[in-house]
Amino acid sequence: MVVDHIIPLAAGSASDIENLCLACYRCNEFKSARLDAPDPVSGDMIPLFNPHTQAWHDHFTWSEDGLRVVGRTACGRATIEALRLNDDWLVRARRIWILVGLHPPLE
Numbered sequence: 740m741v742v743d744h745i746i747p748l749a750a751g752s753a754s755d756i757e758n759l760c761l762a763c764y765r766c767n768e769f770k771s772a773r774l775d776a777p778d779p780v781s782g783d784m785i786p787l788f789n790p791h792t793q794a795w796h797d798h799f800t801w802s803e804d805g806l807r808v809v810g811r812t813a814c815g816r817a818t819i820e821a822l823r824l825n826d827d828w829l830v831r832a833r834r835i836w837i838l839v840g841l842h843p844p845l846e
C-alpha cells in the first residue's frame with residue numbers, strides 16, 4: 740500500500756490527514772494527479788470516489804459472480820474506469836481469490 744493524496748498536491752492540496760488515504764500501488768498509479776474522470780455512460784467528467792467523504796456501497800457493488808466491481812453511480816463508474824478496476828489481471832486474481840475463499844470481501 741502507498742499513501743495517496745485524494746486531492747493531488749499538483750491541484751494545490753496539502754498532506755493533511757483528511758486528504759490522505761491508503762491505496763494499492765496500482766490504483767495510485769492509475770489515479771495519478773486526477774481529480775475526475777469521464778462517466779462511461781454519460782461522458783460527463785465526474786469527481787473520483789473520495790473514501791473519506793463517500794461510502795463504498797453507495798457507489799459500488801460486486802457483480803453476481805464477484806469478479807467485477809459494478810458502478811452504482813456516475814462516480815462509481817468513472818472511478819472504475821479511471822483506476823481500471825475490472826481489467827483482465829484483476830478479474831483473474833479475483834477468480835483465484837474466490838476459489839480460496841478470500842473474495843468478495845465481507846461486509
Ligand SMILES: [Zn+2]
Pocket residue numbers: 762763764765766767
Ligand atoms: Zn487498488
